[in-house]
Amino acid sequence: xxxxxxxxxxxxxxxxxxxxxxxxxxxxxxxxxxxxxxxxxxxxxxxxxxxxxxxxxxxxxxxxxxxxxxxxxxxxxxxxxxxxxxxxxxxxxxxxxxxxxxxxxxxxxxxxxxxxxxxxxxxxxxxxxxxxxxxxxxxxxxxxxxxxxxxxxxxxxx
Numbered sequence: 678x679x680x681x682x683x684x685x686x687x688x689x690x691x692x693x694x695x696x697x698x699x700x701x702x703x704x705x706x707x708x709x710x711x712x713x714x715x716x717x718x719x720x721x722x723x724x725x726x727x728x729x730x731x732x733x734x735x736x737x738x739x740x741x742x743x744x745x746x747x748x749x750x751x752x753x754x755x756x757x758x759x760x761x762x763x764x765x766x767x768x769x770x771x772x773x774x775x776x777x778x779x780x781x782x783x784x785x786x787x788x789x790x791x792x793x794x795x796x797x798x799x800x801x802x803x804x805x806x807x808x809x810x811x812x813x814x815x816x817x818x819x820x821x822x823x824x825x826x827x828x829x830x831x832x833x834x835x
Contacts, residue, residue, distance in 0.1 A: 680728050684775060687823060690783065691772035696764030705758030716746045724820055772820075780824040787817040 720743030729736040771779020
């Protein structure tokens with residue numbers, strides 16, 4: 678079976694998507710691990726473990742959010758994390774094995790984030806925002822180009 682010309686690049690993207698899926702899956706399991714526990718105590722322990730100052734802005738936001746969490750919210754967030762992880766892992770599987778549906782899915786799901794990323798960059802320019810936007814545009818452009826190449830070679834006369 679001949680190797681597709683874009684297989685290596687798509688496999689890099691597949692590994693990236695699989696990594697995102699696995700990380701979100703781990704976060705979802707982390708959320709489930711604190712169901713029926715005192716979320717505020719767990720949050721305070723995390724802040725202490727990472728030697729963060731609870732009076733600073735981000736640790737304070739984290740602690741305040743933990744104070745408002747209920748088991749229902751934790752289950753909901755864990756379910757959303759599972760769904761997102763399943764989509765990312767399915768996309769990774771499809772890209773790894775060269776399925777056309779996965780290329781379409783990668784282009785569409787990546788393009789969805791470009792608008793919000795531009796909006797975030799408009800309000801606060803940072804290297805993180807620029808990097809995330811550049812990476813996303815690069816992935817969408819590459820997979821879109823691979824998809825275009827695949828369909829171009831299927832047309833009569835090519």
